[in-house]
Amino acid sequence: MTVVPEAARVTVSPSALADVCGTLVRERSARLVVMTATDERERGGGYGLYFLFALPDGELRSVEAQVDPARPVYPSVTRAVPAAHWYEREAKDLLGIEPEGHPDPRRLVLHDDWPRGLHPLRKDFDATRTVARVAHPHEPMTGVRGEGVMEVPVGPIHAGIIEPGHFRFGGVGEVVLQLEARLFYTHRGVEKAAEGQSVDRVLHLAERLCGVCSLSHAVAYAQAVETLADVTPSRRALLIRGIFLELERLYNHVGDIANLCAGAALQLGVYQGGILKERLQELNAEVGGHRYLFGIARPGGVRRDLDGPAQERILAVLAAVEADFRGYVDALLETESFMERLRGTGVLAREIAEELGAVGVAARASGIARDTRSSHPYAGIARGAVTPVVRAEGDVRARMDVRVEEAYASFALVRALVDELRDLAPGDLARPVGALAPDRWAVGMTESPRGENVHWLMTGPRGEITRYRVRSASYNWSVVPFAVAGNLLPDFPLINKSFELCYACLDR
């Protein structure tokens, strides 16, 4: 779906990157979608840098440069385009490409006990080797200093049933002045593991980038593969993807609202929302074969059909769950002790969301109309069928509102997609995917429950996968600290749950 035509690609010298990218953002209101770094030395190149932008009308632009492998240094783009800040740190860790003048050159993916000068995504790094730890000094993480200031360390192992990450709160009393997050604890080396593997093998890794956004990732990966193999799935397969993708959004949004109650210690809300989520996940199992929708999509189409009885089952269960969900939301909105905790808490300013490239619920709750289903429609969804749900306030309440409205819209969207599927002839679920075009790259983009997932896939001279880069919606982690500063430390769990980001697909 997302072919970037040659005309939309421009190669510049590394020293011109910041200028060209900055101009795109300033003068064309472009948004940085992803930056991918590659090791192309084996093919006579250097280290590649691919900055992928989206213009306001959705059109994609790629600004590319080859960095000299003898001296892999280039002027950092981050000061011109702040959204590049994590991408450049990542490329520095994993490929050893140095962004000169980066305002925050600390490590991101690799932790401090990883030796210097060793970069796992370089082609001459053996993926199967284990690397000995090196001693490293412990340094304070936050920059907050002064009388009465303290630093509170939390994690990586947390008190609840959640994923691992380390947080350092610098503050006075209960007020947080600065939050620094140390993430990438669950870094599993998925991108490296994909290199040289078959299309089907990588599908299993894509599905397991993240358990709760599994299908969004699988479909984004499939889209990139389909572009490279020049295959278009059947209308039926696209609709089935669309229906399951909305079921994925529904169980997440409903569950995330229940978890918001946990963040504010509203046990009745946790209990009632948890039952709704459970019913949706059992529906997933019943019609999709899996509570987290693994094994639904494949490049070329889908692995599961939705026959007449399955379609009716979806409509019946969703009708019942929707009615209950509406009652549940109304009851929450009337619970003033709960709503009072949400209003004005954890405000993410629109400018910060914009500058750092926030996506998904977090961006929309801060006034940015950004939804991949609307800007780059896919999976059977017609252009204009989805209108981004936007709120201006940027607080926890706004993020809850966005989820509620989107869940209502998803119930309706599933009905519309099932209506269309009903009239289609059975069969033609998956079209064969042949060899991938050699020496090309393509992207797939989906809107997961958390926001835009981007899968950037590059092939080598024999059409083999040489680089697989995943930018998940959970890159929103880079904006969370801005929403926490100035709030009370005990509100952090609530703010955190309102973003509801994964660690697994960020860390990869």
Added chain:
Amino acid sequence: MLSLLRRRLRMRTAAARWPAQAPVLVDRGRPVFDAGRCDLNGACAAACPVAAITVGASFSLDRARCISCARCIEACPTGALVPALVLDGPATSRELLRDPLPPGIRAREVAERARRVLGRSVHVRHLDAGSCNGCDWEISATTNAVHDIQRFGIDFVASPRHADLLLVTGTMTRNLQIAARRTYDAMAEPRLVVAVGACAASGSPYPAGYASGHGTADALPVDVFVPGCPPRPEAIIEGILLAVGRIAARA
């Protein structure tokens, strides 16, 4: 708040009938092997993306590696592998997760020791050692009103200091090995470790390397393995119960 209470009063009991009744499973199920129909053609092993199947003189499925993707079922020309809606049960060793089981393996000592020491109540600490978060969300689902793990006297606690049992997910990544070990070290004896999911049991489907490990056993002594990708909440509860010796080891 009153509206929430009113809603609650109108709701019926949500808790599942399991384990009093067999769980109603509706998902795709796991491959079940029928030796009578197998001609050892090896198509399943070739189709398996995670090398869970070996076919030489006999068929063997390592459920610790299996991610239930059903590729083997699709590939089998003789119908020797069929999807079965049975709970993918836990076991007290990697060997016991081999399908079909090698003869002579019966591991009950751990279970009996644990039962003697802990009685019928167990406090659990969850530890994500580098998963895709699927298992962790299923662990979370054990606490919802439907699966309601507290029916069994099982409770999740906030600190390893309070825990009898460590419930571990993930491949044991390089970046979590030290934290995992410290969490275990903070627990008082007697302590149990349950590895949840394929990647905790074997590292599958992520290849071990600079970042990923081979599962929980890389860093901790494992008492029970719960297979599945991810295991259903019932299977996770069964794994904990197996560890404390309240149910018999599946043989």
